[in-house]
Amino acid sequence: xxxxxxxxxxxxxxxxxxxxxxxxxxxxxxxxxxxxxxxxxxxxxxxxxxxxxxxxxxxxxxxxxxxxxxxxxxxxxxxxxxxxxxxxxxxxxxxxxxxxxxxxxxxxxxxxxxxxxxxxxxxxxxxxxxxxxxxxxxxxxxxxxxxxxxxxxxxxxxxxxxxxxxxxxxxxxxxxxxxxxxxxxxxxxxxxxxxxxxxxxxxxxxxxxxxxxxxxxxxxxxxxxxxxxxxxxxxxxxxxxxxxxxxxxxxxxxxxxxxxxxxxxxxxxxxxxxxxxxxxxxxxxxxxxxxxxxxxxxxxxxxxxxxxxxxxxxxxxxxxxxxx
Amino acid sequence: xxxxxxxxxxxxxxxxxxxxxxxxxxxxxxxxxxxxxxxxxxxxxxxxxxxxxxxxxxxxxxxxxxxxxxxxxxxxxxxxxxxxxxxxxxxxxxxxxxxxxxxxxxxxxxxxxxxxxxxxxxxxxxxxxxxxxxxxxxxxxxxxxxxxxxxxxxxxxxxxxxxxxxxxxxxxxxxxxxxxxxxxxxxxxxxxxxxxxxxxxxxxxxxxxxxxxxxxxxxxxxxxxxxxxxxxxxxxxxxxxxxxxxxxxxxxxxxxxxxxxxxxxxxxxxxxxxxxxxxxxxxxxxxxxxxxxxxxxxxxxxxxxxxxxxxxxxxxxxxxxxxxxxxxxxxxxxxxxxxxxxxxxxxxxxxxxxxxxxxxxxxxxxxxxxxxxxxxxxxxxxxxxxxxxxxxxxxxxxxxxxxxxxxxxxxxxxxxxxxxxxxxxxxxxxxxxxxxxxxxxxxxxxxxxxxxxxxxxxxxxxxxxxxxxxxxxxxxxxxxxxxxxxxxxxxxxxxxxxxxxxxxxxxxxxxxxxxxxx
Numbered sequence: 001x002x003x004x005x006x007x008x009x010x011x012x013x014x015x016x017x018x019x020x021x022x023x024x025x026x027x028x029x030x031x032x033x034x035x036x037x038x039x040x041x042x043x044x045x046x047x048x049x050x051x052x053x054x055x056x057x058x059x060x061x062x063x064x065x066x067x068x069x070x071x072x073x074x075x076x077x078x079x080x081x082x083x084x085x086x087x088x089x090x091x092x093x094x095x096x097x098x099x100x101x102x103x104x105x106x107x108x109x110x111x112x113x114x115x116x117x118x119x120x121x122x123x124x125x126x127x128x129x130x131x132x133x134x135x136x137x138x139x140x141x142x143x144x145x146x147x148x149x150x151x152x153x154x155x156x157x158x159x160x161x162x163x164x165x166x167x168x169x170x171x172x173x174x175x176x177x178x179x180x181x182x183x184x185x186x187x188x189x190x191x192x193x194x195x196x197x198x199x200x201x202x203x204x205x206x207x208x209x210x211x212x213x214x215x216x217x218x219x220x221x222x223x224x225x226x227x228x229x230x231x232x233x234x235x236x237x238x239x240x241x242x243x244x245x246x247x248x249x250x251x252x253x254x255x256x257x258x259x260x261x262x263x264x265x266x267x268x269x270x271x272x273x274x275x276x277x278x279x280x281x282x283x284x285x286x287x288x289x290x291x292x293x294x295x296x297x298x299x300x301x302x303x304x305x306x307x308x309x310x311x312x313x314x315x316x317x318x319x320x321x322x323x324x
Numbered sequence: 325x326x327x328x329x330x331x332x333x334x335x336x337x338x339x340x341x342x343x344x345x346x347x348x349x350x351x352x353x354x355x356x357x358x359x360x361x362x363x364x365x366x367x368x369x370x371x372x373x374x375x376x377x378x379x380x381x382x383x384x385x386x387x388x389x390x391x392x393x394x395x396x397x398x399x400x401x402x403x404x405x406x407x408x409x410x411x412x413x414x415x416x417x418x419x420x421x422x423x424x425x426x427x428x429x430x431x432x433x434x435x436x437x438x439x440x441x442x443x444x445x446x447x448x449x450x451x452x453x454x455x456x457x458x459x460x461x462x463x464x465x466x467x468x469x470x471x472x473x474x475x476x477x478x479x480x481x482x483x484x485x486x487x488x489x490x491x492x493x494x495x496x497x498x499x500x501x502x503x504x505x506x507x508x509x510x511x512x513x514x515x516x517x518x519x520x521x522x523x524x525x526x527x528x529x530x531x532x533x534x535x536x537x538x539x540x541x542x543x544x545x546x547x548x549x550x551x552x553x554x555x556x557x558x559x560x561x562x563x564x565x566x567x568x569x570x571x572x573x574x575x576x577x578x579x580x581x582x583x584x585x586x587x588x589x590x591x592x593x594x595x596x597x598x599x600x601x602x603x604x605x606x607x608x609x610x611x612x613x614x615x616x617x618x619x620x621x622x623x624x625x626x627x628x629x630x631x632x633x634x635x636x637x638x639x640x641x642x643x644x645x646x647x648x649x650x651x652x653x654x655x656x657x658x659x660x661x662x663x664x665x666x667x668x669x670x671x672x673x674x675x676x677x678x679x680x681x682x683x684x685x686x687x688x689x690x691x692x693x694x695x696x697x698x699x700x701x702x703x704x705x706x707x708x709x710x711x712x713x714x715x716x717x718x719x720x721x722x723x724x725x726x727x728x729x730x731x732x733x734x735x736x737x738x739x740x741x742x743x744x745x746x747x748x749x750x751x752x753x754x755x756x757x758x759x760x761x762x763x764x765x766x767x768x769x770x771x772x773x774x775x776x777x778x779x780x781x782x783x784x785x786x787x788x789x790x791x792x793x794x795x796x797x798x799x800x801x802x803x804x805x806x807x808x809x810x811x812x813x814x815x816x817x818x819x820x821x822x823x824x825x826x827x828x829x830x831x832x833x834x835x836x837x838x839x840x841x842x
Contacts (some may be wrong), residue, residue: 057776057777058421058422058437059437059440059442059443061442083790083817083820083821084793142604150599151597151598151599152539152597152599171598171599173599173602174598174599174601174602263604266601266602266604267601267602267792267793267795267796268598268599268601268602268796268800269602270793270796271793274793281415282415282789283785283786283789285415285418285419285422286414286415286418287418287782287785288418288421288422288437288776289782290422
């Protein structure tokens with residue numbers, strides 16, 4: 001009797017699931033498109049990971065990925081034994097963490113400041129000017145950087161020399177000790193305005209009545225920001241933070257680790273500018289060592305996965321919400 | 325509303341599928357013979373013009389499209405027109421090889437990854453099938469033969485030692501190092517001439533003191549080391565040198581440390597800029613030189629004439645003079661002589677027959693002279709002594725490039741190219757004559773080929789990559805002791821990577837090649 005009841009309930013459930021599916025079928029189309037995109041462009045190419053464990057040669061084509069000889073962890077060990085291994089991993093992690101630490105709060109602070117501006121035309125001009133650099137390619141940014149920071153013709157060095165603040169030009173573009181600052185600073189300049197848009201949108205969703213009530217209760221500007229604005233955008237901040245940490249090895253919120261290291265990196269600042277991605281590109285692809293390049297990049301992917309799970313766990317622990 | 329959502333969803337789905345299908349795989353794409361060719365009447369009504377795509381793997385290449393009188397003349401005589409793409413950087417060709425997205429032809433330095441029958445057509449097979457009267461001498465076939473017994477390209481700028489000897493007017497090409505200095509500044513400073521390396525250093529010192537806004541020496545990013553290595557007796561173009569029958573990596577040369585110390589002194593004395601070593605293109609040094617902001621300019625043997633011509637077009641009245649090619653008694657040049665670049669006919673080629681015929685024309689005397697000298701009667705004539713007399717300034721880069729002279733040397737040889745360098749009375753010719761006098765020829769070294777996927781190739785590439793990053797620490801060291809320390813560190817790293825193993829392999833190969841020559 002009890003079993004029959006369960007069966008009947010299951011049948012009802014199945015039919016209701018099917019009914020719900022039929023009702024939502026147009027929405028499902030969009031989900032399936034997304035899944036297909038992921039399958040075709042994210043999951044299908046993953047068989048190439050096999051290359052990292054095989055002695056693959058490009059002349060054997062796609063078939064060679066399956067037919068070439070297994071070599072185990074040979075390329076991982078080779079990467080570990082590289083004389084630059086420590087530098088490369090250190091640079092990748094340092095550049096990524098520095099970007100998160102310095103570039104994550106800036107758009108939030110900038111958005112709060114803009115939100116407090118009451119003069120609308122000024123606010124609009126500042127907002128537009130601040131997000132325009134987002135549309136400039138890194139190649140052009142490099143050209144601008146040369147104009148500003150070159151030790152011989154750069155505006156910054158010329159001004160500092162003219163004012164007598166320095167005796168010799170600063171090797172901003174070429175010195176090892178300047179690269180991380182240059183990368184973080186230029187990424188901040190390029191992307192802070194763009195990401196401020198998201199936080200401004202979140203602030204626009206806060207009920208104005210809360211501000212009015214706080215003002216009546218005697219809350220000053222800083223108190224209103226602290227007690228209303230910041231809690232109002234907390235959810236957005238957490239989601240953006242998790243996404244940032246998930247892509248931390250690519251540069252996080254502002255991305256562009258590869259572009260910066262590739263374009264601004266040179267033999268002189270190589271000690272601090274070489275990262276896993278540029279090394280895989282240079283040594284792996286340029287020298288035709290695809291298996292080696294795959295192994296190097298796989299190391300980075302593993303670190304990324306660990307960071308995503310850790311950040312999600314930490315976010316859940318402290319804010320109660322996470323991505324999964 | 326519901327219907328329009330359905331339509332939108334289906335359209336999106338189709339778009340995604342189309343995007344996925346068009347992304348292509350890794351295998352070289354199969355093309356139908358006339359897939360992207362333009363067959364058209366060339367005006368005569370009886371010949372068709374075939375368009376072939378050519379990728380030039382030299383980002384610095386000054387000619388970027390198939391235009392100018394030489395290109396037009398070649399098209400007229402061969403019925404072939406080229407769609408040219410010049411590499412953006414050194415990584416573009418490896419990426420094209422990896423993706424299989426190759427054009428009809430690739431013009432590059434020797435590229436072992438293209439030397440297999442899956443990637444390129446062997447020339448020997450194409451010649452046998454389509455151009456049996458295309459005769460190649462055995463020396464050229466030998467130096468270009470791949471390990472599988474085929475030859476997939478024939479490099480230009482090659483000549484045997486005997487050919488060099490038989491042609492006194494054939495000098496080296498522009499791929500030889502030179503330094504130009506400002507004659508007007510020398511006159512102002514009362515410097516009559518510069519004949520030794522010490523006099524050169526003294527001149528740089530005077531310039532630094534008298535003209536503080538001027539850079540004493542600016543260097544082309546591709547030509548930083550060659551001139552000075554030559555002065556220290558180090559082969560400027562070769563990765564190897566011979567020592568008692570052994571082949572050694574050039575960085576172990578006995579004079580290498582002296583060379584590095586000298587370069588370091590140039591930096592520490594303020595004669596060169598630190599950022600010169602990191603220029604992202606080869607135009608920045610030209611800008612310094614041709615706008616009067618540098619005293620000396622290191623590039624190739626034609627640099628003085630080229631700088632003066634360029635400065636004149638920009639309205640600057642500057643006079644440059646070449647430093648002698650030999651500033652020391654040790655000055656030495658080694659030609660390992662297997663050539664510079666050649667054409668690979670890829671498996672994507674839509675018309676291999678026309679391609680090999682096109683190269684056959686370029687390889688003929690008529691073709692070589694057309695490309696190197698120009699149209700006979702219009703651009704040049706033979707002098708009674710046996711060298712070409714030009715009706716234009718061969719160093720006027722703007723004219724040469726706009727006409728397409730020289731740069732379509734997709735097949736050529738060092739002799740015809742060398743004859744182009746002989747223009748009596750010019751600074752370039754004088755510099756080339758000086759270099760020819762100190763040049764040894766040893767094609768055996770050039771025949772040492774590193775094959776992809778081999779251990780020695782990996783070691784060689786790693787050492788190469790390491791040297792790029794480490795030698796700059798020597799150049800820019802804060803003291804001579806620090807420079808020496810950086811050099812020792814670089815050599816220690818090279819040994820850790822496998823320098824000794826590499827040299828043993830190279831010596832073994834070298835001995836085999838020498839036996840072949842004998």
